[in-house]
Amino acid sequence: MNEARTVLGPVFCILYVVLYFTNKYVLSVLKFTYPTLFLGWQTFFGAVLLLVSGKLGWVELSGFPRSAVLSWLPGSLLFWGNIYGGSRALSSLPIPFFLTLHNASEVMSFLILKVTQRDRTSWQKVLSTLMLLVAAVCLILRDPQPHAGGYMWAVLHLSCVGAYKVFQRRSKGSHLSDLEQQLINYVFSALLLTSAAHPTGDLFGALEFPFLLSHKFHIGCFASALLGFCLLLASIRLKSSVPMDQVGAWVVVAKVLASGLSLFVFTVVIDLETLCCVVISHTGEALSVYAERVQDR
Template sequence: MNLARASLGLVFCIFFVVSYFTNKYVLSVLKFTYPTLFLGWQTFIGTLLIWVTAKLGWVEINGFPRSVAVSWLPGSVLFLGNIYAGSKALSILPIPFFFVLQNVSEVVFFFIVRLTLRERSSWMKIFSVNLTLISAVTLILYKPEFGPNGYMWAIIHLFCVGSYRVFQRNSKSSQLSDIEQQFINYIVSMLLLASAAHPTGDLFGALEFPFLMSYKFHSGGFASAVFGFFLLLASVNLKTGLSLTHCAIWFFMAKILASALSMFVFSMELSSVSLLCILTNHAGEALSINSDRIQIK
């Protein structure tokens, strides 16, 4: 049983790292900064793969009322904001910095839940939230060269991630499985991104992209969509097979692994202060997971 759980976690970590590295490669190395097309392609492939695997019986999509799907639309809009702002931020920020700011979504989640549901929190949770926030703010102040665009998009991303978690927790669409929620997210995002490709200028800008006819671009774009789908399946299996605490631990380990390996794969300057911010931020994340574990007990 422990071996099976460890296998689930390792598979998730592998797809997590590969998915982020592929996206970073297309966005930063190839410099394909046209998110409506890049994300439209990803969500199209994601929609297609979910539909095909459902037809083959590999994943389960049950029939659900239209009203349930409509009630999930705010979550789909938050999901689109999450991936759009996230791709813009990831194209500018190094992966370790990106995760430092993404972790602040836990602060957003904490304050929204605390204000709306009046839930009490332990001193460890409050301390971890402050540690995460302070380390992220310090990093922004110490490394201003990635702003305002990089940090602005990262802040939008973290607000969407935190708000999405709150919506997912409080949503009345309990009839939807994680796969069904993601299927709706992909369809809504694909349609909105397709309609925005021309007004944003991404459609014409992409036609002048120097790597448009390159096998590196096409293979990278295709791989990012496929790896994103496998990451989805791995995360769903992880949530199904493990407790919330163990899932959070594997997510934490995946981010640590991706941050560490990215320093060897992608060029970046890492000073002692920025390294301290990264370590402090992840320490706050670890404390947050531990406080949630204690609260569950």
């Protein structure tokens, strides 16, 4: 427990920030806007690393029946929408704006649960959900630069993330562990993205990409895939070592660090109104974590 509190949390935050910066660098600075290939490489690499780690005994992967895979496919489809929409959105939106929209996935989860369940909701949870919604809507309306396409993909991203959270919560009784669920997600997404590379034109467009032979491009793509896998392991280890409210707190810290530090690393056009939207969003997420902690007591 002491090791988790002193090491796992900061490691998770560092991996989270560096992964976002790496993805942003490849997608925006190098302008590699071919998501089927970029994400196909990441998911394929992640699946291979998971399988190799399982064979070597570094992680626990049990055999699971075909019925379990089939029952998880809706979750894999939501995962694919999550990463595809997120990649498209991150390529054009600054990291603080992207995370503000990402945080609004809690609104989607809240609405789905309210429709399907009749549980009482604390006023803190309602207030945090309203803060996340207001921050996202106001950001879209008050953004000083046109990011219409980025916001469209961000809405797809947050919708899939919110629905995936609910689906994962409903599937807690399944025989699949978090790692096994992620392995199915990786394999399904890699197959789907690879098959879509040719029809979307990404395959031939990437062959003409000026940075294709650049060491920076290769290092960025490899680092992105490796960091994504390491972040997955760190997050699962963190969830198994500390209470969920502390996991949520570390996620908030990681997002705040990514938003704040990105202002010094990337070019971001931000004014007082959009800055307030970002701050309200992170505050709303922190309140949501507190509300869930109170509810679990």
